[in-house]
Amino acid sequence: MNRTKGDEEEYWNSSKFKAFTFDDEDDELSQLKESKRAVNSLRDIVDDDDDDDLERVSWTGEPVGSISWSIKETAGNSGSTPEGREQLKGRNSFYTQLPKPPSTYSLSSFFRGRTRPGSFQSLSDALSDTPAKSYAPELGRPKGEYRDYSNDWSVSDTVRRLRRGKVCSLERFRSLQDKLQLLEEAVSMHDGNVITAVLIFLKRTLSKEILFRELEVRQVALRHLIHFLKEIGDQKLLLDLFRFLDRTEELALSHYREHLNIQDPEKRKEFLKTCIGLPFSAEDSAHVQDHYTLLERQIIIEANDRHLESSGQTDVFRKHPRKASILNMPLVTTLFYACFYHYTESEGTFSSPINLKKTFKIPDKQYVLTALAARAKLRAWNDVDALFTTKNWLGYTKKRAPIGFHRVVEILHKNSAPVQILQEYVNLVEDVDTKLNLATKFKCHDVVIDTCRDLKDRQQLLAYRSKVDKGSAEEEKIDVVLSSSQIRWKN
16 A cells, blocks of 8 residues: 555554654653552552551562562662663673572462462461451352342241251241241151250240140140150159149159159158159059058168168178178069078068068069079088979979979079989979070980980980090990890881
8 A cells, every 4th residue: 555655654653553762761761660660559458557568569470579579679769860861881790690580479369378489487377367358359158058048938948957957046936936936847757856956946936834825735845845855854844844744744754754853762661652642543553652662661771781781690791791881772673682682581571582572462473483593602502402393282292383394404404403313403494405405505304314225216316426535424324225226226
């Protein structure tokens, strides 16, 4: 495109780019001064108290006061005059060869909270020892997170959040209608934890009368509250609730449970005495009466036995010292104690086992089992034998065991009874297979040999012969039985 000379001069004069001249250096100095003022304007961003703790940086990244920054400052000051510009030209070679030191801080690291690679300390670390403020822009949280702690949740949203285990305040539900709606929503979720949480809130914010009245028509919530009160042991409120609901039997049982909190035996006995007249069922009333009677006897027995033990006049207490007190023990434990220390006492004494059996109507099986364990532990084999010996109306004696002789054998073996005693009771087992198994298990050789002979089972007897010791009396007895011509063996 052909242009005239005048057009070209107009084009170059109107261009936004200008050719380099040394006069342009004044513009660079003015820009440098503007940068200096911008760096110093950082004072407005931070507090005055923090100025001493922060190292000022220029917009080029050099710390204010560094070598390169000082050179530029010198250039800026000296370049303001013609003489200064000449000095700047003379120093230009030195200025260009001076390496630029790596800056510890940069704007990117300032907002990211870390230094450039190779640096030793970040800005956050440098300010950790001082109460400095964070000047990085804080990112906004999602609105849903702020709603976690707000009060704008509906009843259904609140219950769902409780079910998920989220933090949720119930204090915004202040009217009775809102609280009942909250309870009904929790019940509809069929989550026991949520129902209990709402009930705790209602228990704290409602009077007893209003709470009981509203729960009376809400049986699911009522059952949860009763269970919760039992778990935390709030007997007073539980009694008030049963009294309001007119549940007399549950009221009596709840009152009876309070004896567990009484440690003193005499005070517990007096408390149980007050429970006898409460409106229990017929079966529960009998148990409460027995409990009172048992504790009354235990107190008497304990006082008497403590005296006998301390005096050392009784052999059984001297040979077998008591390991624990009998107070507040169950009936079966008390019976075992009586059979162990007072077995031979007459029926008229409180500590007599027969007296306990009749007073508390203990079944024969329970009595025999307990007495057998106690006497076998003392290795009183004559008492064990007398326990199972009975007489008929003709005067004949017979052994009878209500618990079965197989259990008698097991208890005797557990208490290290002699083989002769075991064999006697193994022979009394009626079932043949059970008898053979017990005799083999407890090494009652004579019983095994005699039973195999009676069954005429040669093979089983030969198999048992290999289990006895070589040259023993049992092996000789087996050989005699096997060589007998009077036995017709089955095999």
